[in-house]
Amino acid sequence: MNKEDKIVSSKSKSSSPLGKLEGATSSLVIINYGAGNIKSIQFAFKRLGVEAVLTNNPDEIIASDNVIFPGVGEASSAMKMLKESGLDQLIPTLKQPVLGICLGMQLMCNHTEEGDTKGLGIFNAEVKRFSNKVKVPQMGWNTISNLKSGLFKGIKDNEYMYLVHSYYAENCDESIATSDYELEYASALENDNFYGVQFHPEKSGKAGEQILKNFLNL
Numbered sequence: 332m333n334k335e336d337k338i339v340s341s342k343s344k345s346s347s348p349l350g351k352l353e354g355a356t357s358s359l360v361i362i363n364y365g366a367g368n369i370k371s372i373q374f375a376f377k378r379l380g381v382e383a384v385l386t387n388n389p390d391e392i393i394a395s396d397n398v399i400f401p402g403v404g405e406a407s408s409a410m411k412m413l414k415e416s417g418l419d420q421l422i423p424t425l426k427q428p429v430l431g432i433c434l435g436m437q438l439m440c441n442h443t444e445e446g447d448t449k450g451l452g453i454f455n456a457e458v459k460r461f462s463n464k465v466k467v468p469q470m471g472w473n474t475i476s477n478l479k480s481g482l483f484k485g486i487k488d489n490e491y492m493y494l495v496h497s498y499y500a501e502n503c504d505e506s507i508a509t510s511d512y513e514l515e516y517a518s519a520l521e522n523d524n525f526y527g528v529q530f531h532p533e534k535s536g537k538a539g540e541q542i543l544k545n546f547l548n549l
Contacts, residue, residue, distance in 0.1 A: 359383040359547065360395040362422070365412045366434065367403035375533035375543060389421055396427055397547055402434030406458075406498075407446025409434055423451050428549040429525050436520060436527030437498060445498050454520045454527060456500045465513045468497040473510050475518050475530065480507040482519065482526055484545045490538045492518070492530035500529065524549075 359376065361369050363385040376383045383399070384391065392398060400422060402409055413419040422429070422439075431439045440450045443458035450458070461467045474489045492510075499516035502509060508519035510529070520527040526546065532539035 358395045359397045359399070360392055361385050361399040361401060362392065362418065363387050364409070364416055364418055366409040367401040369401050371531075372399060372401055372432065372533045375540070379540060379544060379547075381547065387416055387418065389417075392421065393425070397549075398425060398427060398429040400429055400431040400435040400439070402432065402436075402438060404434060405446060406434060406437060406443045406448040409438060410446075410448050410450070413438070419451060423453055426524060428546060430546050431525070431527035432533075433496060433529060433531060436529055437500060439520070439525065439527050440500055443498060453525045454500070454503075454505050454522055456503045456505060456517060456520060458498050458500050460498050461513055468495055469512045470495045473512060473518075473530075475508040475510055477509045478507065480519070480521050480526070481549060482507065482521070482528075482542060482545050485541050486538055486545075491535070492528075492532070492539065493534040494518075494530045496529060500527075 359381055361372055361383050363369060364387055369385055373383050373385060386392060437443050437458045438450050439453040440456040440458050441452050442449055444460050461469065472491045473494055475492050476488050478486060478488055500520060502515055502517050505520045505522050506517040507521045509515050510518035518529045532542045
C-alpha cells in the first residue's frame with residue numbers, strides 16, 4: 332500500500348461531527364497518532380468552551396479550521412507512527428493554521444538528533460540535544476522573549492511557560508520566540524500557516540490559555 336492509499340484508508344479514532352466553538356461554525360481537531368498526552372490538550376480547550384476532536388482521519392483533519400499536532404515521547408518512534416498512518420505526507424500539505432506542541436514542533440523541523448530522525452521539513456531548523464553541562468531534561472518554568480507573532484497577542488515579553496524537553500530547536504529565521512537554557516534556542520517557530528511551540532500552553536496557566544485562544548483566531 333502506498334502512502335496515498337494509507338491516507339485514504341486511515342481509520343478515524345473519533346466520531347463526527349467535528350469539535351466546534353460553542354455558538355460558532357469553526358472546528359478544531361487534535362491529531363491522534365499515538366504520541367503524547369493529548370487528553371490534557373483537549374481538556375485545556377474544553378476549559379475555553381471549545382470541544383476538540385481527537386482524530387487521525389484525513390477527511391476530518393483537512394475539513395477542520397484549526398489543527399493541533401501534539402507529541403510527547405521519542406522522536407523516531409513518533410515519526411514511525413506518522414509514516415504508518417500516512418500522516419507524514421498529509422500534515423505538510425494542510426492549509427489551515429496548524430500548531431505543533433513540544434515533540435510535535437520538533438518533528439516539524441528538518442531533522443532531530445533524537446534517534447537521528449528526519450523531520451517533516453516544515454520549519455528550516457535543526458533539533459539538537461542539550462549538553463551534559465546542564466540538567467537534562469529542562470523541566471519546569473522558563474521565560475519566552477523576542478515575541479514576533481500574532482500567536483502571542485496579549486502576551487508580555489519574558490512571560491513564563493512550562494517546558495519539559497531534552498532537545499531544542501536551534502535559533503533560526505523562523506523563530507518567533509526564544510528561551511535561554513545553556514544557550515538561546517527557538518521556543519516557538521512560524522512558517523506560513525504552520526506554528527510550533529516547545530512549551531506546553533495547556534500547562535502554562537492564563538498565559539498559555541491566551542496563546543490557545545490566539546491560535547483559534549489566526
